[in-house]
Amino acid sequence: xxxxxxxxxxxxxxxxxxxxxxxxxxxxxxxxxxxxxxxxxxxxxxxxxxxxxxxxxxxxxxxxxxxxxxxxxxxxxxxxxxxxxxxxxxxxxxxxxxxxxxxxxxxxxxxxxxxxxxxxxxxxxxxxxxxxxxxxxxxxxxxxxxxxxxxxxxxxxxxxxxxxxxxxxxxxxxxxxxxxxxxxxxxxxxxxxxxxxxxxxxxxxxxxxxxxxxxxxxxxxxxxxxxxxxxxxxxxxxxxxxxxxxxxxxxxxxxxxxxxxxxxxxxxxxxxxxxxxxxxxxxxxxxxxxxxxxxxxxxxxxxxxxxxxxxxxxxxxxxxxx
Amino acid sequence: xxxxxxxxxxxxxxxxxxxxxxxxxxxxxxxxxxxxxxxxxxxxxxxxxxxxxxxxxxxxxxxxxxxxxxxxxxxxxxxxxxxxxxxxxxxxxxxxxxxxxxxxxxxxxxxxxxxxxxxxxxxxxxxxxxxxxxxxxxxxxxxxxxxxxxxxxxxxxxxxxxxxxxxxxxxxxxxxxxxxxxxxxxxxxxxxxxxxxxxxxxxxxxxxxxxxxxxxxxxxxxxxxxxxxxxxxxxxxxxxxxxxxxxxxxxxxxxxxxxxxxxxxxxxxxxxxxxxxxxxxxxxxxxxxxxxxxxxxxxxxxxxxxxxxxxxxxxxxxxxxxxxxxxxxxxxxxxxxxxxxxxxxxxxxxxxxxxxxxxxxxxxxxxxxxxxxxxxxxxxxxxxxxxxxxxxxxxxxxxxxxxxxxxxxxxxxxxxxxxxxxxxxxxxxxxxxxxxxxxxxxxxxxxxxxxxxxxxxxxxxxxxxxxxxxxxxxxxxxxxxxxxxxxxxxxxxxxxxxxxxxxxxxxxxxxxxxxxxxxxxxxxxxxxxxxxxxxxxxxxxxxxxxxxxxxxxxxxxxxxxxxxxxxxxxxxxxxxxxxxxxxxxxxxxxxxxxxxxxxxxxxxxxxxxxx
Numbered sequence: 001x002x003x004x005x006x007x008x009x010x011x012x013x014x015x016x017x018x019x020x021x022x023x024x025x026x027x028x029x030x031x032x033x034x035x036x037x038x039x040x041x042x043x044x045x046x047x048x049x050x051x052x053x054x055x056x057x058x059x060x061x062x063x064x065x066x067x068x069x070x071x072x073x074x075x076x077x078x079x080x081x082x083x084x085x086x087x088x089x090x091x092x093x094x095x096x097x098x099x100x101x102x103x104x105x106x107x108x109x110x111x112x113x114x115x116x117x118x119x120x121x122x123x124x125x126x127x128x129x130x131x132x133x134x135x136x137x138x139x140x141x142x143x144x145x146x147x148x149x150x151x152x153x154x155x156x157x158x159x160x161x162x163x164x165x166x167x168x169x170x171x172x173x174x175x176x177x178x179x180x181x182x183x184x185x186x187x188x189x190x191x192x193x194x195x196x197x198x199x200x201x202x203x204x205x206x207x208x209x210x211x212x213x214x215x216x217x218x219x220x221x222x223x224x225x226x227x228x229x230x231x232x233x234x235x236x237x238x239x240x241x242x243x244x245x246x247x248x249x250x251x252x253x254x255x256x257x258x259x260x261x262x263x264x265x266x267x268x269x270x271x272x273x274x275x276x277x278x279x280x281x282x283x284x285x286x287x288x289x290x291x292x293x294x295x296x297x298x299x300x301x302x303x304x305x306x307x308x309x310x311x312x313x314x315x316x317x318x319x320x321x322x
Numbered sequence: 323x324x325x326x327x328x329x330x331x332x333x334x335x336x337x338x339x340x341x342x343x344x345x346x347x348x349x350x351x352x353x354x355x356x357x358x359x360x361x362x363x364x365x366x367x368x369x370x371x372x373x374x375x376x377x378x379x380x381x382x383x384x385x386x387x388x389x390x391x392x393x394x395x396x397x398x399x400x401x402x403x404x405x406x407x408x409x410x411x412x413x414x415x416x417x418x419x420x421x422x423x424x425x426x427x428x429x430x431x432x433x434x435x436x437x438x439x440x441x442x443x444x445x446x447x448x449x450x451x452x453x454x455x456x457x458x459x460x461x462x463x464x465x466x467x468x469x470x471x472x473x474x475x476x477x478x479x480x481x482x483x484x485x486x487x488x489x490x491x492x493x494x495x496x497x498x499x500x501x502x503x504x505x506x507x508x509x510x511x512x513x514x515x516x517x518x519x520x521x522x523x524x525x526x527x528x529x530x531x532x533x534x535x536x537x538x539x540x541x542x543x544x545x546x547x548x549x550x551x552x553x554x555x556x557x558x559x560x561x562x563x564x565x566x567x568x569x570x571x572x573x574x575x576x577x578x579x580x581x582x583x584x585x586x587x588x589x590x591x592x593x594x595x596x597x598x599x600x601x602x603x604x605x606x607x608x609x610x611x612x613x614x615x616x617x618x619x620x621x622x623x624x625x626x627x628x629x630x631x632x633x634x635x636x637x638x639x640x641x642x643x644x645x646x647x648x649x650x651x652x653x654x655x656x657x658x659x660x661x662x663x664x665x666x667x668x669x670x671x672x673x674x675x676x677x678x679x680x681x682x683x684x685x686x687x688x689x690x691x692x693x694x695x696x697x698x699x700x701x702x703x704x705x706x707x708x709x710x711x712x713x714x715x716x717x718x719x720x721x722x723x724x725x726x727x728x729x730x731x732x733x734x735x736x737x738x739x740x741x742x743x744x745x746x747x748x749x750x751x752x753x754x755x756x757x758x759x760x761x762x763x764x765x766x767x768x769x770x771x772x773x774x775x776x777x778x779x780x781x782x783x784x785x786x787x788x789x790x791x792x793x794x795x796x797x798x799x800x801x802x803x804x805x806x807x808x809x810x811x812x813x814x815x816x817x818x819x820x821x822x823x824x825x826x827x828x829x830x831x832x833x834x835x836x837x838x839x840x841x842x843x844x845x846x847x848x849x850x851x852x853x854x855x856x857x858x859x860x861x862x863x864x865x866x867x868x869x870x871x872x873x874x875x876x877x878x879x880x881x882x883x884x885x886x887x888x889x890x891x892x893x894x895x896x897x898x899x900x901x902x903x904x905x906x907x908x909x910x911x912x913x914x915x916x917x918x919x920x921x922x923x924x925x926x927x928x929x930x931x932x933x
Contacts, residue, residue, distance in 0.1 A: 021350030
């Protein structure tokens with residue numbers, strides 16, 4: 001049975017665009033059209049406002065928590081073309097960096113796997129993707145991929161870190177050579193896969209074509225130890241695709257249609273063990289999907305916003321959606 | 323492919339309902355977040371301001387119940403015990419042992435039930451009373467179902483004993499109704515039967531018993547026909563009941579709390595030697611007769627019916643739907659799997675239903691601040707996805723105290739989950755550095771075998787030393803042992819501290835050799851050489867000659883190297899050294915001291931060598 005265990009009153013004065021739990025589920029970050037980013041401590045069913053961060057000059061679209069090994073670090077992106085990185089120092093939250101390299105709204109931010117260091121990918125309506133890498137002592141290096149998507153980039157999502165060979169016998173002090181990859185979705189209806197080359201430059205590795213309208217979100221599934229890579233994508237065209245690649249070299253991606261919805265699909269996200277995909281659509285619903293043994297994707301639940309105070313029990317019963 | 327039934331259920335989130343708003347969703351590590359939003363991004367939201375609420379949703383809220391915790395803890399012990407004795411379960415004793423395990427589970431449920439019942443009637447406040455009552459009926463249903471499954475699937479009672487087991491089952495669960503008559507009805511006749519069955523040391527065969535019973539049954543019928551009881555309608559009714567007349571039984575409906583009580587009573591009087599495979603006929607008709615078309619079967623009824631039909635998968639499926647947590651189906655399915663009753667194919671969501679249910683249950687435990695430890699064992703016994711699920715969940719446990727962190731690390735280390743150990747230690751090490759607890763940071767990075775981080779922390783130590791003139795956490799550095807080899811910088815830190823110790827113990831010659839070797843072996847970073855050379859000063863100015871001529875030459879070479887050397891990024895270059903007055907003075911002093919020492923050492927060595 002699913003039940004509401006806590007309702008946090010964020011006191012945002014305008015529309016909330018994103019809410020993200022931190023790594024441990026103890027803190028909640030929210031951002032809104034009221035230009036603020038707020039952080040709450042939500043342990044034990046409580047809600048304590050820890051920070052009310054001002055700095056953006058327009059609606060804030062997304063927030064993203066960095067891995068806890070870097071401390072408490074949060075990134076936010078906004079219509080005001082800025083990406084701000086906030087950090088908690090000595091118990092107070094402050095702006096630690098501001099990135100203004102875009103000409104248009106920044107729509108999406110996503111932190112890379114912690115194994116790579118502290119790296120943030122940002123996708124913008126100016127079509128570019130920028131990558132901010134923390135190099136120490138308050139310094140951030142920027143790499144920019146111009147014209148990653150024509151018209152605009154709506155979403156970025158990193159591939160999980162693949163452990164190359166054996167990490168155990170690395171010579172002391174040396175960083176292992178990871179192959180860094182991420183996916184982006186844009187207004188050119190495409191999903192693109194990017195790979196970092198030996199010289200540190202980012203190159204477009206693959207183009208995934210299947211959508212007939214703007215790609216609104218991409219989500220690379222967490223790794224569960226299988227050789228398959230999986231990406232979910234959703235679009236203005238109402239479709240959600242699951243892309244899989246069994247090939248070790250990562251070249252042969254094949255899409256499977258999860259479902260065609262009647263409205264724009266805005267958001268897709270994977271549970272932490274990658275066994276459930278949540279899809280948020282324009283039809284006021286969030287649907288949860290699971291893959292069955294024979295490879296079919298099955299809707300297991302509808303989470304719907306509505307009136308009334310009763311939460312009915314959610315079944316793990318199945319329905320085959322064709 | 324299994325047929326699917328029913329639409330996925332819709333969960334409504336309470337909140338302001340506006341047709342224009344959409345729902346934003348995110349996964350937390352153990353829960354889900356939803357809030358109202360509008361995805362159509364415009365600069366100005368021209369609709370009404372949004373709802374400021376964010377709802378945190380979770381499944382398996384039961385994890386937080388105090389009493390159920392006992393259930394989780396004790397059943398965990400039974401579960402692990404069962405997995406461990408699997409290899410030893412052989413032959414005839416296997417069934418007996420599995421039945422014992424089943425009874426253990428049931429006694430745990432009953433203990434929990436009893437406790438919760440006490441709380442429910444304690445009368446604290448209506449809301450929690452109601453909550454407890456709901457839990458009580460839920461647990462009660464679980465025990466009822468489990469008991470039936472034990473009789474039918476695990477005990478696999480054959481015709482004869484089957485009915486007796488069912489009688490016990492009904493009495494145990496139904497005769498909690500405090501109705502004296504029900505007791506009478508239930509207990510009077512079994513005693514009559516006991517004379518027939520004589521179970522302990524029963525030497526009669528089923529056929530013999532059947533014949534006896536037939537004989538008795540016919541006798542009763544004759545009495546009824548002959549109107550022996552005509553004068554007393556009550557006695558007549560009783561006789562009809564004993565003959566298993568359904569109508570007569572149904573007349574006493576108020577005494578029969580439910581259809582399965584009716585079923586067993588009916589079987590007792592009409593078909594006491596019922597065979598397991600025939601049960602479902604009587605079950606279905608009993609259900610129909612009892613409900614009498616007035617009401618429809620409830621979920622519990624469907625579950626019991628599926629059990630009577632020996633459809634194990636249906637039982638598990640219905641229970642998964644009807645019950646609020648995974649505890650019941652996970653443990654029951656695991657036990658049935660040990661009884662080799664589950665087919666391993668044609669199941670959704672994983673090739674193995676047992677594993678699927680155990681994974682779901684264990685994942686739920688990880689949402690709890692201490693029950694996660696139980697979850698670890700469940701993951702251990704899931705051969706396919708247990709390990710990777712554990713890896714993903716264990717990293718998300720908030721490391722609120724050092725004790726908890728150590729517990730988590732122990733779990734990872736025991737299972738050679740090196741990535742997770744590294745990640746967790748790194749998080750703790752960085753937290754320690756930020757709080758200036760360098761010793762703690764160092765131990766964590768050593769535990770993580772993280773060379774890069776050890777170097778970073780060692781640098782901090784050395785910097786601290788330069789600023790304050792002393793070391794912190796001496797105990798730790800003194801006892802590094804082989805861990806010192808993790809990184810060059812750490813080795814230097816350890817050796818440098820050793821130098822100080824030797825100096826403190828007045829073992830000057832050893833200290834001097836060590837100091838020199840730190841530079842010549844390149845272990846010491848060049849940025850530190852000035853400090854090392856400065857440390858050499860007191861040794862050079864001792865009364866006795868400590869550095870040999872050879873060593874002095876080496877030192878001089880190092881000094882010259884440093885002062886005239888190619889400027890390397892990050893190091894003070896020759897120009898800087900010249901410009902800085904303090905540095906210049908130091909260099910001058912060193913040169914003087916080295917020269918003096920050289921002279922003295924040459925003389926000393928020269929005079930030792932006899933001619």
